[in-house]
Amino acid sequence: MPAGQAQFWIANILGRAIVFGIIAMSLTFLATYGGFISLAQMMVAGVAGYTLAVFAEGAVPRIVGGLGYGAAIPLGLLAATAMGLLVGAISMRTRDIYLLMITLALAMGVFRFIETNIAWFNGYEGIRNVVGPSVLGMDFRNTFVFYHVALGTAALLYIGIIYLVRTPFGLVLQGIRDNPRRVAALGYSVALHRTAAFGVAGFIAGCGGVLSTIYNIGISPGTIGLGGTVNVLIMSVIGGLGHPIGAFIGSLIFTVFDTFAATIYDRDRFNTLIGLVFLAIVLVSPDGAIGIGVRLRRLLAASRR
Template identity: 75%
Template sequence: MNARLSLPALAVLLAAPLLLGLVLPQAQAQFWTVNILGRSLVYGIVALSLTFLATYGGFVSLAQMTVAGIAGYGVAILVEGAVPGIVGGLPYGLAVPAGLLAATLAGLLIGAVAVRTRDIYLLMITLALAMAVSRLAESNIDWFNGYEGIRNVVGPTLFGVPFRQPHLFYYASLAAAALLYAGVLYLVRTPFGLVLQAIRDNPRRAAALGYDVALHRIAAFGVAGFIAGCGGVLTTIYNIGISPGSIGLGASVNILIISVIGGLGHPAGAFVGSLIFAVFDTFAASLYDRDRFNTLIGLVFLGIVLVSPDGIVGLVRRIPGLRRLPRPRPDAAPRAAGTG
């Protein structure tokens, strides 16, 4: 699948986030970089893991926010300074890799459990796994501090500057998002990525050629687990902690909504959808009613899906000059609902 953007579109996508924090007045820059763009980047990374699975693997997992939460909990449990200090004592330089490793292993485990399921069964089994982890975190006091969760996960201090300093956090999140996005585009052109797409299109033919279908699918879940883990660490620092509510059913569905709004046909859709979601969530009180945010985002979701089933990416693809965004295969949308 060709995933190239036209040069003008690529220049805009790269320049706008880099310059926004510099050209806006200080008060506005802090609001937009923290509440809007920073939030959309960290949750967009989690959505990127789902978009990767759906676009190139042909299956949708509802457990990606749970995998992100496993990384977040891993860091919160191990790092020094968290409240309550369940294990503590480790610097962020060791706690973060441990959290990412836990998320990658969780992705592999979920892939091994769900890899042979299809369509609605895949959705249900990943949803069941997500709910099981959320309930475990909510009921376990010793390791997860139950319903209250773990607080004061503020990130390291880099060159004497706290990681949650607005500009530092924003540009660090932007760098992580750019690297992961570029990594996905590179990976899908490697032999592994090409075989994964062949399995998505015709698993029987790929198996007949000698490729291990199940192993490639499990590996794809592992890659998605690492991506989600990166987002999970950043969201935990962004929220200054983690609790069962941040990885429960609502959070899992939000990641799915973000991915569908942006478009499951291209990895960029994860960040586009996350930006739209963050804007509506932030300004819901002014636009409609803060207590009816779910109604508002539901109407936006239905409107976008009705106008463009492949999300905002599908609309962008129809704009002259941006048509080098890939066109989905005729059967891409049905396959995104289950396995290939």
């Protein structure tokens, strides 16, 4: 593959898909192991991104500034985790459609607040020139440096989730998903575990929000609007909510169609195109792309026997 083409795929397809996949994985974590779907994950990621942009040195316009990325990035992750805990505390007694609606209301409330606040978030224009730190003396904006940092972050978060769900906390969380009354009868606090799960998901989304802000060299309200919220949900459902890896499969499918929509069909008809893909996958396999892969593997195993 020519060097220019390889750089295009790494920067515009793989790197972007990994960043989106991390945010989608925070939703998949809640859905898979907690049994609840949050529509606030893109907003939580945006909180991390805006915190980074507000405090990082060199950002334009300067809101607070003065902090190096070594301090601003942990501050962004802390803010996202706190917002995740807040969302969990507010919505811990709701389920199903009511949980969807309250998390969506929270997401849109924060979006409107940021969009209309010029003093702290520069309103519609957002904050620019968030270029990220240097990594071992190399520019973070370098395509290959960013890709490997994003890939390493995604791998660590994925391994962390797989480990966490095998701990007592993860097992109780899965018990709450299956039968919350029985778990409560055993003496565990259902509300506390659900809130903590939202905090974990907030940290994961915050990692994606920080990487997304650096990838886009800034952040604006449109990033965390209704479109971004729905896109994360689409990625998660397309990939499959049965396993965290589905978030990355769905984000890769979404990114490929988003990038080549003009070639495949029509750039202005992207929503129609991704809607058709979404409908086709869900009709063929309610479990998403993961479910299709499982069925194909079973068919191949049966044919070999």
